[in-house]
Amino acid sequence: MKGYRQLTLLYGLLLMVVAIPVAIYLVEQNADSRNMAANKRGCVEQCPGRDGVLRNCTPPEADGSSEDSVCNVANRVQMCGGKCYVCPSPNGKWKVDDALKCAGTTVVPSIPAGQVGVLNYQISFGGVNPNNAQCTIDWPLKFIILGDGETKVYQNVIPKNKFVLNNKMVFIGSLKLTGFTRLNNLAVFIRGPKHLQVKYGKNNQTGSYNQAGGEIMVTESEVLSPLYDFSGYPLMPGDVVGTYSEQQDDMINGVDFSYIKLKSLEHETIADGGNLKADLDGNCQVNSNDVNLLKITLQDRQGQLY
Structure with a gap:
């Protein structure tokens, strides 16, 4: 009788060892199925x-x-599922912050003392032909963050490199935001040496942002900061x-037109x-093409200010 009880107990333990992992697997599968259905x-x-990742x-x-x-x-703060989450450190794990609750409280991550944020960017100049742009050397940019x-x-920010992408000359660089302490929700205004100022508020922007503020985020590391591609919305030539x-x-007005027309x-x-x-297209000469580029930009006339 005693041996029978021991055998029964042994079978019970074996059953638990097998059943528990199977149950966990089935629960996870069920959750995944619900997520797929929800998706x-x-x-x-x-x-x-x-x-x-918070979703x-x-x-x-x-x-x-x-x-x-x-x-x-x-210290990045983000709402998810009605709760407030805080990032304790770069590449850390989100933690619920019940004390903060995000409601009515604005926590803006800022650069630690002694460190500098880095904006990685790539831009393009409207009207530049990559096959004939020998005079687009070191065109200085003005950034407002x-x-x-x-x-x-x-002022006088020079992109560090350029390359051809989709038949477009693209200029790439990294700007150290010395003296600027914010990391998130940034707006970037860029003006070229003969271009209207353009506002960029998000990655892969292809037209006017037309919103207050911006969605751009930087870190203190050039390697970890995202690369923001603004080249789909070229700087507009003519100013x-x-x-x-x-x-x-x-x-851009009649004064610019008269100047370029005379030089052409x-x-x-x-x-x-x-x-x-x-020379708006950077081909080392002023001709009718530069006049035509200015005419195209005349519909915008004024740089973007907010």
Whole structure:
């Protein structure tokens, strides 16, 4: 009788060893099935998912997808599923912060003392033909960075490299945001040496942003900061002189037209690598093509200011 009880107990233990993993597997499969079904219906909320990414559907994005957030910046705050999550450190794990609850509280991640944020960017200049752009050397850019009421201007920024992508000359660089402390929700304004100022608020932008603020995020590391591709919305050429001076005035009008038209009639030319103010396409000469480029930009007339 005693041996029978021991045998029964042994069978029971073996059954538990087999049954528990099977039960866990079935539960996970059921959860995955529910998630797949939910995905077909629309937004799938995970706070966080197995990959550590917050996927918030409360509310979802405009297209019905989840708002995804990665824990890559210390003290970053993000809502998910009605709860407030805080990123303790770069590449850390999101943690619920019940004390903060995000409601009515704005926590803006900022650069630790002694460190500098880095904006990785690539841009293009409207009208530049990559097969004939010998005079697009070291065209200086003006950057204005805005975030949470803070503003910083960076002059004479030179992209560090250029390449051809989809028959377009693309200029790439990294800007250290010295003196600027914000990391998230940034807006970037860029003006070229003969171009209107353009606002960029998100990656892969292809037209006017037309919203207050921006969605750009940077980190203190050039390697970890995202690369923002602004080349799909080229800087608009034509702002070469001001009404009362030889300096740009962030407007395109008859003064710019008269200046470029005159230079085109003179067929002003320069050697490769040089710079002519009225040479909008960077081919080292001023001709009718530059006049036509200005006419195209005239519909915008004024740089974007907010």
